[in-house]
Amino acid sequence: MKVAKFGGTSVASAAQIQKVYQIVVSDPERKVVVVSAPGKRSKEDTKVTDLLIHCAEQFLQYGEGNEAFQAVVARYREIAQELGLTEEIVDRISMDLLEILHADRTDANRYMDAIKASGEDNCAKLVAQYFVSQGHEAYYVNPKEAGLFVTDEPGNAQVLPESYDNLKSLRDRSGILVFPGFFGYSLEGKIVTFSRGGSDITGSILAAGVQATLYENFTDVDSVFSANPNMVSQPKEIKTLTYREMRELSYAGFSVFHDEALIPAFRAGIPVCIKNTNNPDAPGTRIVLERKPENGPVSGIASDAGFCSVYVSKYLMNREIGFGRKLLHILEDYGLSYEHTPSGIDDISVIMRQKQIDEGAEAEIVKRIYTELSADNVVVQHDLAMIMIVGEGMRHNVGTTARAASALASAGVNIEMINQGSSEVSMMFGVKGVDEVKAVQALYKEFFEK
Numbered sequence: 001m002k003v004a005k006f007g008g009t010s011v012a013s014a015a016q017i018q019k020v021y022q023i024v025v026s027d028p029e030r031k032v033v034v035v036s037a038p039g040k041r042s043k044e045d046t047k048v049t050d051l052l053i054h055c056a057e058q059f060l061q062y063g064e065g066n067e068a069f070q071a072v073v074a075r076y077r078e079i080a081q082e083l084g085l086t087e088e089i090v091d092r093i094s095m096d097l098l099e100i101l102h103a104d105r106t107d108a109n110r111y112m113d114a115i116k117a118s119g120e121d122n123c124a125k126l127v128a129q130y131f132v133s134q135g136h137e138a139y140y141v142n143p144k145e146a147g148l149f150v151t152d153e154p155g156n157a158q159v160l161p162e163s164y165d166n167l168k169s170l171r172d173r174s175g176i177l178v179f180p181g182f183f184g185y186s187l188e189g190k191i192v193t194f195s196r197g198g199s200d201i202t203g204s205i206l207a208a209g210v211q212a213t214l215y216e217n218f219t220d221v222d223s224v225f226s227a228n229p230n231m232v233s234q235p236k237e238i239k240t241l242t243y244r245e246m247r248e249l250s251y252a253g254f255s256v257f258h259d260e261a262l263i264p265a266f267r268a269g270i271p272v273c274i275k276n277t278n279n280p281d282a283p284g285t286r287i288v289l290e291r292k293p294e295n296g297p298v299s300g301i302a303s304d305a306g307f308c309s310v311y312v313s314k315y316l317m318n319r320e321i322g323f324g325r326k327l328l329h330i331l332e333d334y335g336l337s338y339e340h341t342p343s344g345i346d347d348i349s350v351i352m353r354q355k356q357i358d359e360g361a362e363a364e365i366v367k368r369i370y371t372e373l374s375a376d377n378v379v380v381q382h383d384l385a386m387i388m389i390v391g392e393g394m395r396h397n398v399g400t401t402a403r404a405a406s407a408l409a410s411a412g413v414n415i416e417m418i419n420q421g422s423s424e425v426s427m428m429f430g431v432k433g434v435d436e437v438k439a440v441q442a443l444y445k446e447f448f449e450k
């Protein structure tokens, strides 16, 4: 049994959903189908999830938002009409959405989650109905009924372990099961979504739950590329990656697969395959436990911008017990999560995503580090980009750091910091945001074109 997840662009229009249908019925093993909400039909288009967020914001602010509501319904109407489905399903979608839009708005986060989740939920109902209209036995499956329970953190849910056992019973059901991605239910029965792009996580949880032989993740590219195609022209396609490599690459900016989606499949030992809905015969990228080396030490180069670093120095920091804990405790007080902490004898930098901190909090944090930790110097640096080179081969290869550093130097990119060592399969370079593309290009040239 395979679990096939189809992303937003794969269900963005009737024509795309017809491709989904062909793909699913061409392999009787594809029994569980997970869908995102309809995504962009073109570069300029807006995802249904973003339309829904706008709609919820209008209702939260003004108590109404008819235009935004109509924009969502119009997307479903167009798809349903082109698929030859009856108006009835559009009326149902429209009524259900109106009902949740007019529900209790006292808890804005919870309200937002319920609206966002409707994007996937209605898409799954529509896709199931289309399969049935084509003469196939297919059912929409509700995550609550199937037992997909998650932590009660709106917009950031984590799966609860009991879900896996609950989901196992889906194995015994007949027909094709169409499951909405992106959300589950809290134990109190409330809808809670994963973080953005979280339908990949649903697919992975289901694959682990039903003990699938393969988790197929259908998107709109033939494979995972070794670098961002918007930065490097025609980067090499990657045929196989290990779970660890994929996890690091998606964490550091490879948007093709959600960085939290690997763990369920990995723990259950289920291989993952990234494939293209628009070219399903292409072999795609397989993600496995172990692989043979394909391209020297480095498999991929990822980058992500929008980081800041809080640099703290204090003479004899190395001797002061609890310094790191106290520093991180201050950040915890502001609800901040950190990404990396490169450190020296008398200094430490904490790298964080900039968008979590506003100016007021930043000034307070700096003040507290001076007063509570008696730091000698505290400097906040903004607009940093993190460049990550990733590859299992790096463990056994001498000189990768030197090659990377000299490639960056030749391109005139100053390395603000290096983090290497904790992870055996990656190395991270912090550079100024303006140098991000230049850095990726220089590293790509070094590791893939030489």
Ligand code: ASP
Binding pocket: 007, 008, 036, 037, 047, 049, 050, 119, 181, 182, 195, 196, 197, 198, 199, 200
């Ligand atoms: N529709 C959701 C989003 O845009 C989840 C997903 O597509 O995976 O974030």
